[in-house]
Amino acid sequence: MRPFPHQARRIAASLAAALAVIAGGLAQAEPAEAAASRIRLGNSADVGRATWSGPAFTLNGSGGIVSASMARAVDAIRGGTGSLDVVVLAASTPASGSRTPECDAVMRLSGINSCTTWTLTKPSDGNNSQANTDIRNAEFVYFAGGDQCKYAAWKSTSLRASVQSVVAKGGGSGGGSAGHHINSSVVYDACQGSITSSEALANPYDSYATFTTGMFDWPNYGDTINDSHFVSRDRMGRTMAFVARALKDGLTQGGRAWGVGVEEGGSLFIDKDGLATLSGADTYVVLGDHTPEKAVPGQPLTFTGFKIWRLTAGQTFDFKNRPTCGYYLRSVTNGVTDSNLYNGTPITSC
Incomplete structure (x- = not known):
């Protein structure tokens, strides 16, 4: 059987590390x-x-x-x-x-x-x-x-x-x-290594999907999971998995978890009242507001109805009074996402 992509990546990393030890000599001290x-x-x-x-x-x-x-x-x-x-x-x-x-x-x-x-x-x-x-x-x-x-x-x-x-x-x-x-209030810490969207969707409990809580919880910004390099590295899928994990494991409050994915070159300025204004490249706010249909170790994710807000330069998002309209919907079924994750027609009649 051929290894899954994440298995192949990790096997290659292990082999590279072993070869480095051999090349450098077992007695060589770490810097x-x-x-x-x-x-x-x-x-x-x-x-x-x-x-x-x-x-x-x-x-x-x-x-x-x-x-x-x-x-x-x-x-x-x-x-x-x-x-x-x-x-x-x-x-x-x-x-x-x-x-x-x-x-x-x-x-x-x-x-x-x-x-x-x-x-x-x-x-x-x-x-x-x-x-x-x-x-x-x-x-x-x-x-x-x-x-x-x-x-x-x-x-x-x-x-x-x-x-x-x-x-x-x-x-x-x-x-x-x-x-x-x-x-963010829930931190994807990457302490075991960086995870891709395909890996996280295939198994939201992958060993690379690790989190730290209790670091910071800034005013008006609770229940959030930040992600970066968002579009260029195709990270919508892994943010969906992170949101599902936060809900399933009770890492956020009130049955809601909010992913905040900012693209390279983008920046959110958030004022004391929780109003965020975007400069530069796009930002996505991804809301999960119900328990995942399937989020278990070793199995692909199923979650229907992520609510996604796409912000472009100059637009705002109120983190204190979070909106209930203006999103588009996307789902994940057995680890496979809907198409066109990064753009959709906003729902305005909520």
């Missing part, structure tokens, strides 16, 4: 993890100010800063006056180019006092005292692209509460790609 590093741009002293006007959030489909949405978040938090401090959190240093690409973009915006990049390479770095001091003194925390599993590992460290304190004082949070994932 040590780099120490936590800090690079600050702008003023050396933090802003001193008692009140802020957020919270505000930016959620990006790829890793980089989207200037339009970030500028709106900065202006919303500072209330149009003064300046603020930003911290960028990353789990690895860029392979080439600038070591601070996100801060480079942030420093070009108005209303910025400083931007500090912290590269934290191991879970215990989430307890780094200077990093936590910088976060707590900041007004916006941005999670860079990379590996959301490494971000999820900070859940049991001081860093989680430090980021929460920024939002609580009227600041903000955001991120792109992996940083987008970590800002």
Whole structure:
């Protein structure tokens, strides 16, 4: 019997790892993890100010800063006056180019006092005292692209509460790609590896479909599961599977789960009242509002009637008062989706 695609992929990965060990020699030591590093741009002293006007959030489909949405978040938090401090959190240093690409973009915006990049390479770095001091003194925390599993590992460290304190004082949070994932209330953490749509639909309990809960639960943004690089990597199917899993396993409240898939180049700015405005490429909100007809380990998914909102640049979505109309419907039957997942005629007579 030929292996399924995901089996073939994993077998190939295992063989590659084994060959690497043989080629490198069994006695070769693994490289040590780099120490936590800090690079600050702008003023050396933090802003001193008692009140802020957020919270505000930016959620990006790829890793980089989207200037339009970030500028709106900065202006919303500072209330149009003064300046603020930003911290960028990353789990690895860029392979080439600038070591601070996100801060480079942030420093070009108005209303910025400083931007500090912290590269934290191991879970215990989430307890780094200077990093936590910088976060707590900041007004916006941005999670860079990379590996959301490494971000999820900070859940049991001081860093989680430090980021929460920024939002609580009227600041903000955001991120792109992996940083987008970590800002939803249910996080697809990819700690066992990345899963494709075909794999997730064939078995929503695939070992690669792993989740972290209890990391962050931002105001007006509960019961969400974020996904990134959405259209270009054809991730609608896996978001459907994630939504079904969240419902079946009780990971969300009220019998509803909301997938939020942002395409590369797209960015949602979400204000303090939960109103999201899209800049750039498309975003999809995928609602599951009933128990899946079939979501069991080792079997393909069946779920009828996902409600899908497609947002284009300039459009809004109210996460505080979530709409009950304007969606199109798509279903999955025995792991096979309806056609034309990324476009449909909205239902307006709800």
